[in-house]
Amino acid sequence: MTEVESGLRRVALDVRPLKIPAYRRLLVGQGVSFIGFQLTSVAVSAEIYDITKSSLWVGLLGPANLIPLVIFGLWGGAIADAVDRRKLLLAGSVVAWLATLALLIQTWAGLKNVYLILVAVVLQSIGFSITSPTRGAIIPRLLPRERVAAANTLNFLVSSLGSVLGPLLAGVVLVQGGYGTAYLVDGILFGAGFYAAIRLPRLEPLGEISRPGLRSVVDGLSYIVSKPIVMMSFAVDIIAMAFAMPRALFPQMAAERFDGSTVAFGWLSASIAIGSVTAGVFSGWMGRVRRQGMALTFVIAVWGLTVAAAAFAQQLWLVVVLLAMGGAADLVSAVWRQTILQTYAPDEMRGRMQGVFMVVVAGGPRLGDLRAGATASAFGLVPAWAGGGVACAVLVLITGLSVRAFRRYDSVADRLKEQ
Incomplete structure (x- = not known):
């Protein structure tokens, strides 16, 4: 084997988790059904606007999705720690x-x-808020611990692909068949995820079982507060999304810098996902990083700085490249955050940790949209965009490096200590 081939193998996507049949089915089922989920999301927005001719009504999809995610995400995670996770995923x-x-x-x-x-959107959000933390809590039960990071990379890669393919499919389906066809396709694609859930083994809870409810949720939140490593994995994510997410500013940039081009807006909207997919393809090295807390801190700083740099770029291709670099850093950080939660927390807490993780992942970008929109209205496009990215980098470095347990966290040493 040449040095080039050896180097490519070290950075290429680690597909060893696919050797586990149950995980392989779960990943494929999740990927196929997520394309349908994205297809429906686009169709619902288009149909509501078609009925009302009002962007305000379309905007109400935000709280219709977010409120159930917060409530049932926390509750669903608590249930996932108390019942057979296979049955809960099916439900x-x-x-x-x-x-x-x-x-x-x-x-x-x-x-x-x-x-x-x-x-119907609220009901769909309830279902998603139950299945998402449950699926996240299932993965460490299907794979050896040293393969969890690679499995998470595959999951995020599949989700990123779905975020690209779903809207593209929607553009074709809505033109050719309308809203009903879009929902029908989603219903059919859903079958792949349901089949994967049916084929899972029984996944009864391990360790101490607490009755799901408010007390169980509070216990989960108390666990987070008492564990600096877990707490920081959430804190740095909130910093990354609340300060540096530029999504809400894409329409303004397209209008002011690229003459309102819909092509430019499309490229801006796809740029972060393009970077995430690219990083996923060359992600073989991620699972070999031991100091995940330190690495997570620096990669989020990279995310913030690349986003900030994109605010000053005058050429569309350069803006897209910089945002794609940020998207690559975002995928890397997501893999490590998820891996820390799944491997550091005990099995009886994993469902609740995944529930909180989903709430943070869903809520953080929406906080970022609010921050970006408000600061752009007050200070203009570039200060809002670049200032948020710089603030993210500075805050995450101060926060991440100041917590000794997080800074010194070693995933391999932690695993050996348990053995």
């Missing part, structure tokens, strides 16, 4: 599928009822 999947069925029926019936659509 949450059925809830999400019923929401798609409701959307399909109301469209075929020609009801054009925006309230019914929003109720």
Whole structure:
């Protein structure tokens, strides 16, 4: 083997988790069904605007998605620590599928009822808020610990691909078949995820079982506060998304710098996901990083600085390249954050940790949208965009490096200590 071949193997995507049949089915099922989920998300936005001709009504999809995610994400994580996770994944999947069925029926019936659509979106969000933390808690039960980071990379890569393919598919399906066809395709693609859940082994809870409810949720939050390593994995993520996420500023940049070009807006919207997919393909090295706390701190600083640099770029290709670099750093940070949660926390806490993780992942970018929009209105595009990125880099370095346990966390030493 040449040195070049050896080097490529070291950085190429680690696919060894795919040797585990249960995980392989889960990943493929998640990927296929997530394309349908993204397809429906685009179709719902388009249908609500078509009915109301109001962006305000489309904006109400934000709270309709976020509020159930916060409430049922925490509760769903608590349940995942107390019951067979396979059964819970199946139950949450059925809830999400019923929401798609409701959307399909109301469209075929020609009801054009925006309230019914929003109720269906809430129901879909409830199903997602149950299945997502449950699926995250299942992965460490299917794989040896040293393969969890690689499995998370595959998961985020599949999700990034779905975030690209779903909207592209929506553009074709909505033109050719309309909203009903979009929901029908989603309902069919859902079958892949449901089949994967059915084929999972029994996953009864391990360790001490606490009754799911408010007390269980509080216990999970108390665990986070008492463990600096876990607490910091959430803190640095909130800093990254709340300060540096530039998504809400894409329309303004397209209008002011690129003459309102829809092509430019499309490239801006896809740029972060492009970087995430690219990083996923060349991610073989991620699982070999031991000092994940220190590495996570620096990679989020890179995310902030590349986002800040993009604010000053005058050529579209350069803005896209810089945002793609930020997207690559974001995927790396997501893999390490998820891996820390799944391997550091005991099994009886993993469901609740995944529930909080999902709430942070869902809520952080929305806080970032609010921060970006408010500061852009007050100070202009470049100060809001670049200032947020710089603030992210500075804050994450101060925060991450000041907590000794997080700074010195060694994933391999922690694993050997348990043995």
